[in-house]
Amino acid sequence: MSLFEFVMQYWPRLLVGTGMTVAQFFLAAILGIVISLAMGLLKLAPSRPMRAFAITYIEIFRGTSLLVQLYWIFFVLPLFGFSIDKFTAGYLAVGMNIGAYGAELVRGGILSVPKGQWEAALAINMTPAQRMRRIILPQALVNMLPPWGNLMIELLKGTALVSLISVADLMFETKQINGSTFLSAQAFGAALIIYYVLARFMVTPFMRWLERYMARKMGRA
Amino acid sequence: MEDMSGYPLELTGENIPMVSFKKVRKSYGSLTVLDDLDLDVNAGEMVSIIGPSGSGKTTVLRMLMTLETINSGVIYVDGKPLTHMPGKGGKLVPASARHLHERRADIGMCFQHFNLFPHMTALENCMEGPVQVLGLSKAEARDRSEELLELVGMIGKKDQHPSRLSGGQQQRVAIARALAMRPKVMLFDEVTSALDPEVIGEVTNVIRKLVSEHNLTMLMVTHQMGFARDISDRVCFFYDGKIEEQGPPADLFGKPQRERTQQFLSAVREAI
Numbered sequence: 001m002s003l004f005e006f007v008m009q010y011w012p013r014l015l016v017g018t019g020m021t022v023a024q025f026f027l028a029a030i031l032g033i034v035i036s037l038a039m040g041l042l043k044l045a046p047s048r049p050m051r052a053f054a055i056t057y058i059e060i061f062r063g064t065s066l067l068v069q070l071y072w073i074f075f076v077l078p079l080f081g082f083s084i085d086k087f088t089a090g091y092l093a094v095g096m097n098i099g100a101y102g103a104e105l106v107r108g109g110i111l112s113v114p115k116g117q118w119e120a121a122l123a124i125n126m127t128p129a130q131r132m133r134r135i136i137l138p139q140a141l142v143n144m145l146p147p148w149g150n151l152m153i154e155l156l157k158g159t160a161l162v163s164l165i166s167v168a169d170l171m172f173e174t175k176q177i178n179g180s181t182f183l184s185a186q187a188f189g190a191a192l193i194i195y196y197v198l199a200r201f202m203v204t205p206f207m208r209w210l211e212r213y214m215a216r217k218m219g220r221a
Numbered sequence: 222m223e224d225m226s227g228y229p230l231e232l233t234g235e236n237i238p239m240v241s242f243k244k245v246r247k248s249y250g251s252l253t254v255l256d257d258l259d260l261d262v263n264a265g266e267m268v269s270i271i272g273p274s275g276s277g278k279t280t281v282l283r284m285l286m287t288l289e290t291i292n293s294g295v296i297y298v299d300g301k302p303l304t305h306m307p308g309k310g311g312k313l314v315p316a317s318a319r320h321l322h323e324r325r326a327d328i329g330m331c332f333q334h335f336n337l338f339p340h341m342t343a344l345e346n347c348m349e350g351p352v353q354v355l356g357l358s359k360a361e362a363r364d365r366s367e368e369l370l371e372l373v374g375m376i377g378k379k380d381q382h383p384s385r386l387s388g389g390q391q392q393r394v395a396i397a398r399a400l401a402m403r404p405k406v407m408l409f410d411e412v413t414s415a416l417d418p419e420v421i422g423e424v425t426n427v428i429r430k431l432v433s434e435h436n437l438t439m440l441m442v443t444h445q446m447g448f449a450r451d452i453s454d455r456v457c458f459f460y461d462g463k464i465e466e467q468g469p470p471a472d473l474f475g476k477p478q479r480e481r482t483q484q485f486l487s488a489v490r491e492a493i
């Protein structure tokens with residue numbers, strides 16, 4: 001069976017799987033961005049316990065495998081009384097993991113804003129929170145968008161692991177089809193192409209567009 | 222801890238200086254940058270600070286803007302302590318963040334490298350403080366900002382981002398941004414040093430206009446001796462963290478008393 005014939009026959013299941021992958025991606029991305037921001041800011045906080053908290057979080061989530069984190073959240077937390085359904089466990093693990101990497105990007109982005117910007121904001125008497133929100137973060141965001149593009153691709157690829165806790169994403173559907181038809185080359189070939197298309201024709205162009213949009217807002221374009 | 226009993230909680234009497242440094246010392250580690258500095262600037266006065274590189278000129282302005290803390294002494298602005306606040310027992314204690322926020326409102330500063338906010342237009346740069354800090358409505362802030370951009374001759378470029386403006390234009394916007402906060406004291410730190418020679422005039426002309434038409438108190442660090450001579454009420458020559466000599470520009474430039482002043486001025490003249 002050709003790849004084309006395979007897709008013509010199994011597209012409904014592939015589509016449903018892709019939909020689930022996209023949903024996991026979006027939820028994990030939102031969670032990841034929120035965590036990145038929180039941990040990136042905490043890591044720069046004046047208070048030591050706050051910094052220690054952020055450093056611990058980042059170390060744990062960067063220093064261990066995403067798959068193990070996923071299994072912890074889905075299989076181990078219930079033993080302590082926290083039961084989480086597989087859909088939630090999926091994007092939670094991926095988002096928390098990506099957040100640890102994003103935190104470093106946020107921190108780096110903030111530190112890349114010239115000192116003169118802090119000083120000018122202080123000279124017009126802005127509070128520390130106003131300085132961060134109105135002056136520093138917008139500029140930090142522009143500086144860190146290019147690496148965020150890479151991180152978003154990593155995130156997309158990372159979502160494939162949620163199939164291992166039976167979230168019915170693209171990878172899960174592909175494996176199911178493969179199991180019942182043994183059309184491995186076609187099944188995994190189709191999955192490969194779909195992941196690639198999602199990454200290169202959706203995530204990357206969107207990030208590029210965002211970079212251009214922000215550059216325009218900075219008056220650079 | 223320094224004994225604060227010698228410093229009044231507030232300056233009283235007639236003709237209180239707008240800015241008063243009292244025995245202010247500043248050091249970085251073992252390097253003493255300013256030593257027991259006493260300097261008064263009267264309301265409406267334009268004081269220029271000149272001196273060799275590293276003599277502490279910028280540090281004076283940065284302490285006043287509260288960008289640097291001081292090691293001892295007290296700075297008063299408009300009679301009230303800036304670096305300190307009244308504590309229990311009627312003595313001054315180091316200022317809290319809140320006290321600094323309150324007192325900083327009297328001071329505005331322009332920097333050598335402008336430091337405009339790159340993600341905002343010229344107008345937005347000027348409106349940012351009035352809206353966010355002073356709580357003005359957008360319309361009020363816009364009126365005020367446009368008026369000031371008019372004053373500095375930048376109204377035609379109000380919707381441009383800083384990246385589209387020349388250095389001289391950026392510096393004029395930065396002056397408008399500082400003025401929009403209605404400070405009592407304006408600080409200029411070598412505001413023309415980063416500019417191409419042909420645009421220096423557009424910035425100095427704005428400062429001239431401020432001197433002649435507005436009753437601001439101004440402290441200006443500059444390497445432009447001619448400009449300082451023209452517009453200052455008083456010139457302070459800094460050397461090695463101290464005021465070596467000060468006086469009206471005609472005296473300081475015309476017949477400097479101290480040897481170091483003479484050396485510095487003749488070195489500067491030769492460079493031109």
Ligand SMILES: Nc1ncnc2c1ncn2[C@@H]1O[C@H](COP(=O)(O)OP(=O)(O)OP(=O)(O)O)[C@@H](O)[C@H]1O
Nearest residue numbers: 249252254272273274275276277278279280281442
């Ligand atoms: N953050 C800092 N840490 C350590 N030393 C500093 C710091 N800032 C300034 N200094 C030192 O303090 C001294 C005075 O610096 P300041 O910037 O006030 O000099 P200046 O008179 O403005 O010189 P210039 O004409 O070069 O601008 C210099 O020796 C400088 O190296």
Ligand SMILES: [Mg+2]
Nearest residue numbers: 278279280411
């Ligand atoms: Mg300087």
